Every structure is written in structure tokens, then in C-alpha cells.
Amino acid sequence: MQLTIPTLLTLARILMIPVLVLVFYLPVDWSNIAAVTLFILAGLTDWLDGWVARRFRMTSSFGAFLDPVADKLMVGVALIIIVQRHPEIGLALSAAVIIGREITISALREWMAAVGESGRVKVAWAGKIKTILQMVAIGFLLYGEPLGPIPVLDIGRWLLIGAAALTIWSMLSYLRSAWPAMRSRP
Structure with a gap:
């Protein structure tokens, strides 16, 4: 399996999830701004990986599988920490x-x-x-x-x-x- 740029962006989005959780719970005044920034950055990588995959014909079966998984994981984890707070x-x-x-x-x-x-x-x-x-x-x-x-x-x-x-x-x-x-x- 070859890792394409879109797939690497999707993997980066998955790696942002534990960082989002960590930042959300940091006992500092700016943790909410950092959490929102990470969430927006994840959204931008979602848009970017799709655009790059279509524009440069870098689609793959693995990427097609992983992209919605990354989205659902990010949303699910964000909702869980929000409800906890x-x-x-x-x-x-x-x-x-x-x-x-x-x-x-x-x-x-x-x-x-x-x-x-x-x-x-x-x-x-x-x-x-x-x-x-x-x-x-x-x-x-x-x-x-x-x-x-x-x-x-x-x-x-x-x-x-x-x-x-x-x-x-x-x-x-x-x-x-x-x-x-x-x-x-x-």
C-alpha cells in the first residue's frame, strides 16, 4: 500500500484527536482557543485531502475507507469531551x-x-x-x-x-x- 498525500492528511487528522483531548483539558486560559483551532485544522485537512485526492487523482481504497472513519472519530471524541464538560x-x-x-x-x-x-x-x-x-x-x-x-x-x-x-x-x-x-x- 502506497501512502498518498491525502491519506497522510487523513492520518494526521486521526493523530490530532488525542492532541485535541489533551489541549481541551489543559489548565490554561487558552485551552478552548487551542481546541477550536485544532478542530478547525482537522476540518481543513478533511477538505484538503478530498480536494487533493480528486484534483491529482490520488484516490485509494484505503483513503476512501479511512477518511470517513477519521471524521467520525473526531466528531465522536469532540462530542464526548463536550458532554463531559x-x-x-x-x-x-x-x-x-x-x-x-x-x-x-x-x-x-x-x-x-x-x-x-x-x-x-x-x-x-x-x-x-x-x-x-x-x-x-x-x-x-x-x-x-x-x-x-x-x-x-x-x-x-x-x-x-x-x-x-x-x-x-x-x-x-x-x-x-x-x-x-x-x-x-x-
Whole structure:
């Protein structure tokens, strides 16, 4: 297996996860700024690895597998540390919905591919909007402090709840698309 630049960027994103956790818990005033910066940097590497892979035809099966894994790990870990810092029912339920959906849809995609029906479970608009809301919410929640009169934490809470609602919608859309294959007999 040859490691391409996009795959190296994806691996770097995975290596940022323990650094994010460490920085988040540092007992210094700037830990929230550093955590948000790392999260944004991870998002930029996600965009960059995809762009480089497509632009320079550096796609690989390993990269196609690893990229969504890196994304889900980063989001899952970020949600866990946020909920640990802010143990509130709205955040905990939203995080559980988002993480549960990722596990469910990953399993669904794997199963649909195994039965030759992977074309039924393609990314939908609700999933894309959910991802944007989720990433912005996580950034706000990692920062967690007011910026002057702007209630960053409250905005992050509402964005994450909105992302969780879209998560349910997109999951139901995927399941509805897959239902005919799930109903058929083996």
C-alpha cells in the first residue's frame, strides 16, 4: 500500500484527536482557543485531502475507507469531551443521537454493500446540512465562553440540537431508502 498525500492528511487528522483531548483539558486560559483551532485544522485537512485526492487523482481504497472513519472519530471524541464538560440532557441526548446515527448508518452502508444495494444509500441534502450545523456547533461548544455579548455556548447548544434533529431526519431518509432491501428475504 502506497501512502498518498491525502491519506497522510487523513492520518494526521486521526493523530490530532488525542492532541485535541489533551489541549481541551489543559489548565490554561487558552485551552478552548487551542481546541477550536485544532478542530478547525482537522476540518481543513478533511477538505484538503478530498480536494487533493480528486484534483491529482490520488484516490485509494484505503483513503476512501479511512477518511470517513477519521471524521467520525473526531466528531465522536469532540462530542464526548463536550458532554463531559457540560453534562446537560440536551447536549447528552444530541450527542447520543449523532453518534448513534453514525454507527447505524455505517452498519447500514456496510450491509447494503454486502447485499449489492449500496446505490440506495447515498448522501442526501439533510445529511450535508446536518454536518455543517454539527461542525459549527462543535466549534462553538469547544470554545464555550461568551465573545462579548455573543452567548457562544448557548448558540452551540441550539445548533447541536438542530443538528441532532436533522440527524434523525437524514437517518430516517437512509432507512426509508434501504427498506425495500431490508424487507426482502435472503
